[in-house]
Amino acid sequence: MSLAGATQDEVRRHNLAALVRFLHEHGSTSRSELVSHTGLNRSTVGGLISDLVAVGLVRETEPVASGVGRPSYGVEPVSERAFVLAIDLRVDRAIVAIVGLGGAVLARREHRFRKGQQREERIVAQTVEVCREVLGSAPEGGLLVGVGVGVPGLVRQPDGLVRFAPNLGWVDVPLGDHVAESLGVDVPIVVGNDSDLGAVAERVRGSAMGAANVIYLSGQVGVGGGILLDGRLLMGAQGYGGEVGHMRVNPKGRACRCGSVGCWETEIGEPALREAAGVGDSVPVAEIVARASGGDKAARRGLRGVGRWLGIGVANLVNIFNPDVVVFGGSLREILPATRDLVEDAVGGALTAPGEHVLLALPALGDDSTLLGAAEAAFTALLDDPLGAVSGHAARSRTAAGA
Numbered sequence: 001m002s003l004a005g006a007t008q009d010e011v012r013r014h015n016l017a018a019l020v021r022f023l024h025e026h027g028s029t030s031r032s033e034l035v036s037h038t039g040l041n042r043s044t045v046g047g048l049i050s051d052l053v054a055v056g057l058v059r060e061t062e063p064v065a066s067g068v069g070r071p072s073y074g075v076e077p078v079s080e081r082a083f084v085l086a087i088d089l090r091v092d093r094a095i096v097a098i099v100g101l102g103g104a105v106l107a108r109r110e111h112r113f114r115k116g117q118q119r120e121e122r123i124v125a126q127t128v129e130v131c132r133e134v135l136g137s138a139p140e141g142g143l144l145v146g147v148g149v150g151v152p153g154l155v156r157q158p159d160g161l162v163r164f165a166p167n168l169g170w171v172d173v174p175l176g177d178h179v180a181e182s183l184g185v186d187v188p189i190v191v192g193n194d195s196d197l198g199a200v201a202e203r204v205r206g207s208a209m210g211a212a213n214v215i216y217l218s219g220q221v222g223v224g225g226g227i228l229l230d231g232r233l234l235m236g237a238q239g240y241g242g243e244v245g246h247m248r249v250n251p252k253g254r255a256c257r258c259g260s261v262g263c264w265e266t267e268i269g270e271p272a273l274r275e276a277a278g279v280g281d282s283v284p285v286a287e288i289v290a291r292a293s294g295g296d297k298a299a300r301r302g303l304r305g306v307g308r309w310l311g312i313g314v315a316n317l318v319n320i321f322n323p324d325v326v327v328f329g330g331s332l333r334e335i336l337p338a339t340r341d342l343v344e345d346a347v348g349g350a351l352t353a354p355g356e357h358v359l360l361a362l363p364a365l366g367d368d369s370t371l372l373g374a375a376e377a378a379f380t381a382l383l384d385d386p387l388g389a390v391s392g393h394a395a396r397s398r399t400a401a402g403a
């Protein structure tokens with residue numbers, strides 16, 4: 001943001017936001033590092049830290065020796081003071097967590113949906129139930145400052161309407177409203193595409209840390225993609241960009257849940273792998289990989305087939321987007337190590353210039369990339385205006401108490 005012509009309050013808000021975001025993303029930091037990171041002078045940084053300590057968002061820690069000069073007091077975010085509710089809503093389960101400022105997971109629960117229970121109301125009701133349980137173990141005296149939800153589908157921005165989630169069978173579901181009403185919370189709710197959120201989390205805290213151009217692929221029943229270009233999510237005009245799972249790669253292929261034929265996810269999604277490996281739909285992908293490495297011919301053939309299609313799609317994405325890193329999330333975490341030779345071969349067949357430096361990585365956040373990305377999205381309001389978010393919270397609590 002340009003600070004030319006900004007009022008003193010705006011400048012202060014901007015500086016507080018920069019400081020809290022840095023602490024949120026980097027954890028305990030010495031005062032001298034904060035001074036050099038923000039470019040502000042020592043006394044200004046000291047004043048900002050005092051403001052944040054006063055509302056409990058950060059605390060000072062013991063002096064950290066920093067080479068030469070006086071030891072500098074450290075500052076760290078207080079994860080129990082401000083936290084968010086993060087929800088990773090999948091086709092077969094909901095994963096819900098409380099994540100504190102600084103990214104610490106304070107509580108986490110997973111709930112599997114029973115098969116054939118995918119009616120929207122039931123999924124939402126069960127997810128909200130899990131949210132309530134998790135919130136029951138929220139830190140005392142802490143403030144819930146946001147809710148973030150990741151969902152495998154096309155999510156309209158900025159309002160978060162789930163326009164189409166083919167593998168959930170959802171069309172035009174105002175998921176954020178449903179969750180807010182059922183939970184009875186009055187904080188910002190952000191709904192995002194699961195892979196977009198995965199990309200964000202892997203960039204902030206995972207294997208794409210510091211990279212500006214990132215593609216996060218998420219393999220589940222379907223396959224999603226989150227694309228960061230120059231550090232920003234590729235949203236498209238309404239927020240639907242990045243649906244790489246529905247690239248048509250095989251016109252002679254299978255019907256896709258989206259209504260098309262031969263989409264990439266029909267070749268590399270979990271159902272495709274199970275079918276090719278000749279196993280039932282309850283067999284986990286990890287089990288197929290284990291069987292293949294144990295010499296099971298059908299499992300091996302299935303995996304190799306998926307690996308070839310995976311490579312074809314990734315090579316196309318590398319040509320189009322020139323990413324620094326491609327992160328293989330969801331069940332692709334299991335598939336990449338078993339088919340890396342095929343994927344690397346295919347990427348080797350991409351154009352030399354974009355292909356020669358791209359890193360093919362596994363998510364450092366394991367299975368939690370989307371969950372932690374939902375948390376990052378939920379923290380947006382607090383990170384943009386830390387004191388405003390805390391005082392707004394206090395004002396809402398007073399109104400509620402007076403009502």
Ligand SMILES: [Zn+2]
Nearest residue numbers: 246256258263
């Ligand atoms: Zn499709």
